[in-house]
Every structure is written in structure tokens, then in C-alpha cells.
């Protein structure tokens with residue numbers, strides 16, 4: 001028997017009850033910071049302090065920066081990321097402790113693999129934890145030794161040559177308006193492809209942009225990835241595993257698995273050892289088989305995941321650094337002129353040929369690039385999770401295992417206490433004297449400590465070589481399509497401009 005009017009009564013009651021339950025569920029831990037006596041602002045119901053980013057209204061970098069400024073004078077403050085408390089550090093001494101000196105209490109970026117069980121590209125250096133991370137990191141560190149970087153220079157040359165050719169084509173034919181975001185990412189894809197994987201992606205000249213699409217899809221949030229992230233933050237990650245869901249678009253998994261398999265297949269028929277990243281991976285697997293190791297570390301999964309991360313973590317970040325640098329040089333003509341003078345001077349002394357050592361000698365270029373990375377760090381924050389109880393020195397606060405800690409790189413880089421007039425682009429902040437006057441923990445574009453970016457040296461060499469090539473051959477100006485100032489993309493986890501950067505290029509004759 002169906003009683004229609006009974007239903008009418010039950011529906012609103014059930015709705016109210018479930019709303020109440022949801023509220024209690026989501027706000028359950030909201031007393032945490034009050035109990036510990038950590039300064040914080042009142043969280044919004046349900047969404048905590050990240051309502052803006054969760055709704056795609058504001059970049060998380062800006063949300064954190066507003067709170068960072070509000071707590072001037074404090075060493076740290078608390079936030080809630082949906083349900084969960086997260087500690088944000090302000091004090092550079094504490095930052096350096098978490099990243100470097102107290103590494104044993106903060107060696108991971110996340111707690112568990114829950115919600116990534118069916119993600120075939122999860123087991124990369126970025127996500128691996130504890131001893132497994134340590135073992136894999138030790139084996140992959142030799143990828144970018146100075147000797148290897150020098151050996152890569154010939155490949156890098158091919159790519160910078162193509163970059164210059166492409167820009168010549170754009171300036172001689174058309175008006176010289178260049179989509180710098182696009183060109184930089186094509187250049188960095190071609191470079192990492194050639195130098196680490198020994199493949200010719202040819203994105204600069206080929207209209208097939210599969211590499212670019214697959215690469216950009218990694219960092220571009222989709223509706224699905226947003227929902228999955230939300231589920232993780234409200235502790236429903238097990239549901240993600242139950243339904244065998246994966247965060248990134250299918251195209252990413254297919255593309256990178258095929259890429260790695262194809263590269264392995266090609267290598268089988270080669271006699272000569274290329275001594276690059278892929279050959280390191282192959283050697284690791286073969287060694288392990290030979291050694292008959294009891295615990296298998298370099299499974300297909302780990303190999304493919306790391307091949308993926310060397311591509312994905314490498315190209316978009318470096319491209320972002322290069323395009324922001326060109327943007328700042330276009331807006332600061334005096335710095336551009338000075339930089340060109342010094343680059344040309346060094347080139348003249350070395351018969352016009354760029355080598356690893358010539359690039360290393362370009363001091364002003366180093367300062368200009370670092371000032372770019374200060375103002376526009378491609379990775380705007382660093383994440384660590386507490387892996388061993390940690391008492392914050394000179395306080396009564398002890399962090400429990402599992403507590404998330406955020407280091408707000410962008411905010412530290414824009415703090416007038418360390419960088420007076422922080423919105424001014426001034427490479428002289430990186431003279432030896434000025435550098436020495438700043439404490440550790442205030443310049444972190446690549447992170448710090450044992451988990452510092454593994455591609456740091458490669459990225460700097462690549463960006464500098466590309467920039468030196470461009471600046472020595474072209475003058476760069478803002479144009480009517482250049483958005484000043486740059487607005488951040490509210491949906492990206494990298495520091496990505498909301499619209500691509502366009503600049504005017506003129507060939508120097």
C-alpha cells in the first residue's frame with residue numbers, strides 16, 4: 001500500500017536529516033586549531049578556507065596569499081581544506097626545518113595510495129613514499145649529472161636552432177606577434193623528448209600537437225578530476241578505488257603508456273647505448289632481474305610512472321618560466337638591453353657558440369631567470385605530510401602523523417620583509433651580497449632538501465639556452481594582445497596565466 005501523503009512528510013525530514021549529517025561530517029574537525037591554539041580565521045561551513053578555489057573563482061595561490069598577509073608577525077597559521085586541517089608556514093626557519101633539517105619527520109607529500117589504486121601513472125617520484133621513494137630517487141638522481149648535461153648539449157642545440165628558425169618564420173612572414181606560451185611549451189617538449197627520451201617530437205614544426213595536448217591535459221583540471229579531488233578531501237577516496245576511477249583524462253594514460261612502450265621497443269634494436277634517462281630506466285630493470293632481488297622495485301608501473309613524470313613535470317614548468325621571463329623582459333626594456341649586451345659579450349668571447357660552460361658564465365642571465373622564478377614560481381606551493389610526531393620549536397604545539405603542511409612559496413617570494421617592493425622586477429636582488437642577506441627558506445622555486453626538484457639543473461640549462469638564443473637574435477616588446485598585469489588561471493595548480501602571453505618579436509639585423 002502506498003501512502004502518498006506519508007512520503008510527503010518523510011522527504012523533507014530525510015532531506016533535513018541528511019543535510020544535518022553532511023554538515024556534522026564536514027565540520028567535524030573544525031575545532032582542531034582552536035584546541036591547539038594555532039591562529040586561524042573562521043572557516044566557511046563545509047568548504048573551509050578554500051571555497052574560492054573549490055568553486056573555480058580564485059586561484060588557490062591567491063587565497064593562501066591573502067591569509068599569509070593577514071597573519072603577518074606569526075610563524076604559522078591554520079587552515080581547513082574542506083574537512084581537514086592543514087598548517088601553513090610563514091617562518092623561513094621553520095620552512096627550512098620541514099624541508100631540510102627535519103626531513104625525517106616530513107619525507108612524504110601524501111599519506112597513502114587510497115583513491116589512486118587504479119592510476120597506472122601514480123608511482124612516480126612525486127607520489128612515492130618513504131623507503132621506496134628513497135630507493136627510486138637514488139637510482140634516478142644520476143640522470144642529470146654535469147657530465148650528462150654536457151653530453152645533452154648537442155641535442156639541446158638542435159632544439160634551440162629550431163626555436164630560432166620558427167621565430168624567424170613568424171617575424172619575417174607575419175607581423176611578429178608570437179604566442180609565447182605556445183612556443184615555449186613546444187620548445188620544452190621537443191627538448192625533453194630529445195634529451196631524456198631520444199625521440200624527435202617536432203612539435204615546433206609539426207602541426208600534430210598530440211604531445212602538447214597530452215602534456216597540458218595533466219595539469220588542466222576537468223570536471224571529473226575536480227569531483228575526484230573533492231571526494232578525496234572529504235575522505236571518500238575509497239569510493240574512487242571501488243569504482244576504479246582515474247583522475248586524468250584517458251588520453252593521458254594511453255599516450256604516455258604507448259610512448260614509453262614504443263621507446264623501449266625502438267631501443268631493443270639499437271646497439272649503441274645513448275646513456276640518457278630511458279637507458280637508465282632500462283638498466284635498472286635489467287639489473288634488478290639479474291640481481292634476483294626479493295622485492296621488486298622497478299616494476300613496469302614504477303618505470304612508466306617515472307617516464308611520465310619526467311615528461312609532464314618537466315615541460316610545462318620550464319615553459320612557464322621561459323614565457324614569464326620574456327614577458328618581464330618585454331616590460332623592462334632597460335633590463336632586456338643590458339641582458340642582450342652581456343649575452344652578446346659572452347658569445348663574442350666564445351666564437352658565438354653556446355656550450356654548457358658558456359651558459360654557466362652568463363651571470364646576469366642567471367639573475368634575470370631567478371628574479372622571474374621569484375615573482376612567478378611555476379610551482380606556487382610545496383606540500384609535505386608529517387611522517388613522525390614533530391614538536392614545533394619554541395612552541396607548545398606538536399604535529400601528529402598525517403598532518404598536512406603547506407609552504408607558501410609564492411607568498412614568501414612576495415613578502416616585503418625579504419623582497420622590498422616585491423612587485424618590482426629587479427634582477428639585482430640576486431647579486432651575491434643581496435642573496436647572502438636573505439635567510440634560507442625564502443627562495444624556493446624548486447623546493448629544497450632531499451625532495452628538491454630532480455630536474456633543477458636540466459631546467460635551468462634548458463631555459464637559459466633557449467632565452468640566450470632568443471635574446472641574442474630578437475628584440476621583444478609588449479603588443480596590443482599582451483595582458484598587463486597577468487591574471488592567474490583560477491583552475492590550474494601551476495602558476496598559469498589565465499590567457500596565453502603574446503609578445504611582439506623583431507629580428508635583430
Ligand code: HEM
Nearest residue numbers: 125313314317318379445446447448451452453454455459
Ligand atoms: C623551471 C622548471 C621547474 C620548476 C620550477 C620545478 C619545480 C619543482 C618543485 C617546486 C618541486 C617540488 C620540490 C619540493 O617538494 O621540495 C619539483 C619536484 C620535482 N620535479 Fe621539478 N621543476 C622544474 C623542472 C623539472 C624538470 C625539467 C623535471 C624532469 C626532467 C622535473 C621533475 C621533477 C620531479 C620528478 C620532482 C619530484 C622530486 C621528488 O619528490 O623526489 N622538474 N619540481
Ligand SMILES: *[C@@H]1O[C@H](CO)[C@@H](O)[C@H](O)[C@H]1NC(C)=O
Nearest residue numbers: 179180181182183212500502
Ligand atoms: C596560444 O597557444 C595556446 C597553446 O597552444 C592556445 O591554446 C591559444 O589559443 C593560443 N592563443 C593565441 C592568441 O593564439
Ligand SMILES: *[C@@H]1O[C@H](CO)[C@@H](O)[C@H](O)[C@H]1NC(C)=O
Nearest residue numbers: 283284285287288289291293
Ligand atoms: C644489482 O646489484 C649490483 C651489484 O651488487 C648493484 O650495484 C646494483 O645497484 C643492483 N641493482 C639493483 C637495481 O638493485
Ligand SMILES: *[C@@H]1O[C@H](CO)[C@@H](O)[C@H](O)[C@H]1NC(C)=O
Nearest residue numbers: 366367370430431435445446
Ligand atoms: C639561481 O637559482 C638557482 C636555483 O635555485 C641557484 O642554483 C643559483 O645559485 C641562483 N643564482 C643566483 C645568482 O642567485
Ligand SMILES: *[C@@H]1O[C@H](CO)[C@@H](O)[C@H](O)[C@H]1NC(C)=O
Nearest residue numbers: 096100101438439440441449
Ligand atoms: C642554509 O642551509 C644550508 C643547507 O642546509 C646550510 O648549509 C647553511 O648553513 C644555511 N644557512 C644559514 C644562513 O642558515
